[in-house]
Amino acid sequence: MNSTIRRTAVALGILIIALMINANVIAVIQNDDLRARDGNRRQIIDEYDQQRGSILVGRKAIAKSVATDERLRYLRVYSDGAAYAPATGYYSVYGATGIEKTDNDLLAGSDDRLFVDRLTTLFSGQQQQGGNVVLTLDADAQRAAFDGLDGQEGAVAAIDPRTGAILAMASSPSFDPNLLASHDPTEVSDNYEKLRRDPGDPLLNRSIQQVYPPGSLFKVVVSAAALSSGEYTPDTEVPGPAILNLPDTSATIGNYFDGPCIGGTLTLTEALAISCNTAFAKIGLKLGDAAIREQAERFGFNERLNVPLTVAPSIYPDNLNAPQTAQSAIGQFDVRSTPLQMAMVAAGVANDGVVMTPYLVAEERAPDLSALSITEPKPLSRAVSAQVAGELQDMMVTVVANGTGASAAIPGFSVGGKTGTAQDGKRPPHVWFMAFAPAEDPQVAVAVIVENGGRLGDDATGGAVAGPIAREVMEAVLQ
Numbered sequence: 389m390n391s392t393i394r395r396t397a398v399a400l401g402i403l404i405i406a407l408m409i410n411a412n413v414i415a416v417i418q419n420d421d422l423r424a425r426d427g428n429r430r431q432i433i434d435e436y437d438q439q440r441g442s443i444l445v446g447r448k449a450i451a452k453s454v455a456t457d458e459r460l461r462y463l464r465v466y467s468d469g470a471a472y473a474p475a476t477g478y479y480s481v482y483g484a485t486g487i488e489k490t491d492n493d494l495l496a497g498s499d500d501r502l503f504v505d506r507l508t509t510l511f512s513g514q515q516q517q518g519g520n521v522v523l524t525l526d527a528d529a530q531r532a533a534f535d536g537l538d539g540q541e542g543a544v545a546a547i548d549p550r551t552g553a554i555l556a557m558a559s560s561p562s563f564d565p566n567l568l569a570s571h572d573p574t575e576v577s578d579n580y581e582k583l584r585r586d587p588g589d590p591l592l593n594r595s596i597q598q599v600y601p602p603g604s605l606f607k608v609v610v611s612a613a614a615l616s617s618g619e620y621t622p623d624t625e626v627p628g629p630a631i632l633n634l635p636d637t638s639a640t641i642g643n644y645f646d647g648p649c650i651g652g653t654l655t656l657t658e659a660l661a662i663s664c665n666t667a668f669a670k671i672g673l674k675l676g677d678a679a680i681r682e683q684a685e686r687f688g689f690n691e692r693l694n695v696p697l698t699v700a701p702s703i704y705p706d707n708l709n710a711p712q713t714a715q716s717a718i719g720q721f722d723v724r725s726t727p728l729q730m731a732m733v734a735a736g737v738a739n740d741g742v743v744m745t746p747y748l749v750a751e752e753r754a755p756d757l758s759a760l761s762i763t764e765p766k767p768l769s770r771a772v773s774a775q776v777a778g779e780l781q782d783m784m785v786t787v788v789a790n791g792t793g794a795s796a797a798i799p800g801f802s803v804g805g806k807t808g809t810a811q812d813g814k815r816p817p818h819v820w821f822m823a824f825a826p827a828e829d830p831q832v833a834v835a836v837i838v839e840n841g842g843r844l845g846d847d848a849t850g851g852a853v854a855g856p857i858a859r860e861v862m863e864a865v866l867q
Contacts, residue, residue: 441518533558536857543594552744603810606719613683661791672717730835738830741777795855807850821854
């Protein structure tokens with residue numbers, strides 16, 4: 389009997405010790421991981437009891453918490469919600485996205501850098517507050533980008549070529565984060581389901597999360613590879629037939645207009661200015677798959693980026709045969725790019741060949757507005773030499789001055805640009821435009837896509853539809 393009691397007591401003692409160890413592991417070791425998990429509503433509800441920090445553009449709070457008389461003491465409020473939603477994301481009782489998620493610890497006041505602030509408020513009896521995040525966005529450029537899309541499915545990304553600071557990040561259709569910030573879980577759930585089921589996918593940040601065939605914008609990358617090879621100059625004459633027969637297949641590539649390009653022979657500069665498909669497909673075949681891939685990767689393709697929002701990798705595919713290389717040289721086949729990536733291509737050309745790492749957060753501040761961190765610009769890569777960059781700049785200026793990009797011209801400024809269309813199956817093609825200005829001292833580089841906004845094969849459509857949006861964004865920065 390005694391031995392049985394002793395064995396039972398020992399077993400119970402082991403179970404109690406195991407439970408204590410498990411409780412301590414959860415409370416101490418796994419605490420941060422559990423608190424950070426998506427869908428941890430208890431964590432979010434606890435955060436509603438204190439004033440969450442603001443997200444600012446310039447001096448304006450585009451997301452802030454205001455006091456209420458409800459059980460949850462603070463309500464998240466967004467100014468110009470739909471315009472800024474791709475950057476801010478939303479913060480609700482069901483979770484967070486965008487900057488609200490990536491900078492949650494700072495905004496919620498739980499960041500380690502705010503430890504002294506938490507101690508001070510604890511002993512003083514003051515209300516704890518979160519830190520603040522200042523974005524790089526230019527308010528006028530963001531408004532121009534969002535208004536320019538005007539509800540069309542598409543996106544705009546604009547950056548400062550000199551620093552990589554993101555000046556505009558617009559996606560359309562968008563959504564109002566205030567719809568998901570209510571304290572009523574049922575209302576939030578209903579609104580979220582409506583947005584999730586919307587065929588326009590308004591919760592998707594197309595500027596960094598969606599990849600598209602870049603179409604003729606990719607001809608700038610191929611031009612960079614050609615000039616960097618030493619076998620081409622801007623004045624090198626290249627063939628531009630009406631139809632290019634691809635090797636090892638019966639497939640062909642034609643131009644977006646009937647007939648050859650300028651009589652069938654033209655300079656590299658002219659080929660870019662009028663967006664001659666057959667010329668660039670022929671150049672792609674001569675350069676080869678490896679050279680084009682290397683050049684694309686120097687601009688940022690096949691690389692994972694966080695700004696700190698996660699950016700979908702832009703893709704230049706591996707192991708292409710000759711026909712696939714020709715198709716890729718005009719931005720088709722399996723080449724894919726985000727609008728941000730194409731803005732980076734324009735920015736790299738504008739910045740004398742150096743691509744800067746893009747970033748969205750300019751500064752992080754404590755509740756008393758003192759600086760916790762200031763983002764220092766840093767190079768991502770050297771895409772081309774300064775000499776080649778200068779040649780590309782001149783070629784892209786010609787596109788706007790004398791080619792398909794006339795709609796992006798800004799009086800009093802020299803603008804470099806490139807139009808593009810990209811096939812989308814049997815639907816109307818996507819239309820693109822990328823540009824930088826002013827050419828002699830670039831302050832903004834921009835890429836615009838309007839989904840299914842063009843006429844099949846017509847590169848001029850990119851200039852007509854997307855070009856004016858790019859112009860308005862650049863004008864907003866330069867004003």
